[in-house]
Amino acid sequence: MVSFLEVQLLYSHDKGVTWQPVTRSCLPSHLNCEKYTFPRDSEFLSDMTSGWNRYNVPLPFHTRCDPGWGGFDCSASTIDLPVYSYDMFTGESYNWYKVVGGKRTKPCKPIASGSALHFTGNCSRGLISRFFDLSNAEYVQFNFMYGCGTPPDNIDESVLIGYSTNAVDWTTFGNLHYLNYRSPSFVTIMLPDDAKRNGTAINFAQFKNSGQNEDDWLIDNLRIGGRNVNPDMMMSDFTYGIDAAEWKTFDNIKTGVYCERSEVASGEIVDDESATITTQDLNIHEGHMLQFWYNIGCMRPWNASVAPVHLQYSTDYGMTWAYVTPQCLSNDPDCLVGPSMASVYYGDPMGRWQRVIIPLEGMTQSKYGLGRSFYIVKTY
Numbered sequence: 001m002v003s004f005l006e007v008q009l010l011y012s013h014d015k016g017v018t019w020q021p022v023t024r025s026c027l028p029s030h031l032n033c034e035k036y037t038f039p040r041d042s043e044f045l046s047d048m049t050s051g052w053n054r055y056n057v058p059l060p061f062h063t064r065c066d067p068g069w070g071g072f073d074c075s076a077s078t079i080d081l082p083v084y085s086y087d088m089f090t091g092e093s094y095n096w097y098k099v100v101g102g103k104r105t106k107p108c109k110p111i112a113s114g115s116a117l118h119f120t121g122n123c124s125r126g127l128i129s130r131f132f133d134l135s136n137a138e139y140v141q142f143n144f145m146y147g148c149g150t151p152p153d154n155i156d157e158s159v160l161i162g163y164s165t166n167a168v169d170w171t172t173f174g175n176l177h178y179l180n181y182r183s184p185s186f187v188t189i190m191l192p193d194d195a196k197r198n199g200t201a202i203n204f205a206q207f208k209n210s211g212q213n214e215d216d217w218l219i220d221n222l223r224i225g226g227r228n229v230n231p232d233m234m235m236s237d238f239t240y241g242i243d244a245a246e247w248k249t250f251d252n253i254k255t256g257v258y259c260e261r262s263e264v265a266s267g268e269i270v271d272d273e274s275a276t277i278t279t280q281d282l283n284i285h286e287g288h289m290l291q292f293w294y295n296i297g298c299m300r301p302w303n304a305s306v307a308p309v310h311l312q313y314s315t316d317y318g319m320t321w322a323y324v325t326p327q328c329l330s331n332d333p334d335c336l337v338g339p340s341m342a343s344v345y346y347g348d349p350m351g352r353w354q355r356v357i358i359p360l361e362g363m364t365q366s367k368y369g370l371g372r373s374f375y376i377v378k379t380y
């Protein structure tokens, strides 16, 4: 005699030829599953379900994940995702899943170089990245400004930065407060630990705006990356151009022939925008050296004025900068190494290439003390 009746909830992918249960058992002996579902194997048994019952059955959409995705909630990448992204917004990019209410334009003020992404739309505004492998990433960095049109006047018009591991639920980890960023600013926001995984998307969203061109915002040189362990050396000869994994920024810099040398990086000020090249974060130890050749204003007439190159470093992810060699007067008690010139370089009257070698050991003992991040800026 049958003591209970049974109804099974099944699904088919092949038009009803074969059927599988919508939910599977997850018993303590099943080592591969973490989420418990009920009823087991989608079997509704009459003894457990007499009377009216309400069930909330999560669909196992891992069987219908997008190509390249797997796992219970389709958040585990089954393909290699990019480990960083960098966008100067010079052209179309595959980094972005959605760009809503914004377009590439020349900004009203110099921000980084060339065009920036400008959000002015009168409906939704947001920038959603594709998924990346951020297991070893550290931060989101970008240049940002509010108000080429009318700046925001309400806190809900602030731009928020979030991450998601499933493109549905987003966690905010950055808030670009509406009262700040009224002039172009460089921003570094550290990734929370939960965002450092394989299969994370980043989202910039402004949930309210007062209409077209109001509360507008601009973003440029957007980098999602960094490394939890930085390399302790770097050599770049520009043979293959500039690698965005090696060089953090390269605004108004190109590679090619300059002053009878090939495969060099050269910069030129454009529309009041600096020419800047910045290395990746480096781990500087005692005994490290910085070496490079430079040539400034080659082929210019002897009486033409050419802006010098400033060589600076930062130990706070680019928020503040100091000269690699500080200017020291001979009677300055803070100068341990004796009198020296600041690391600012001018053109040679004869147009010759100059070699620079700077020991960096003083930096690990500097007042910043960290020596973790190291940047070089040359302004031509």
Ligand SMILES: [Ca+2]
Pocket (backbone or CB within 6 Å): 088, 089, 090, 112, 113, 114, 115, 116, 220, 221
């Ligand atoms: Ca740009």
Ligand SMILES: [Ca+2]
Pocket (backbone or CB within 6 Å): 151, 152, 153, 154, 157, 209, 210, 214, 215
């Ligand atoms: Ca407003």
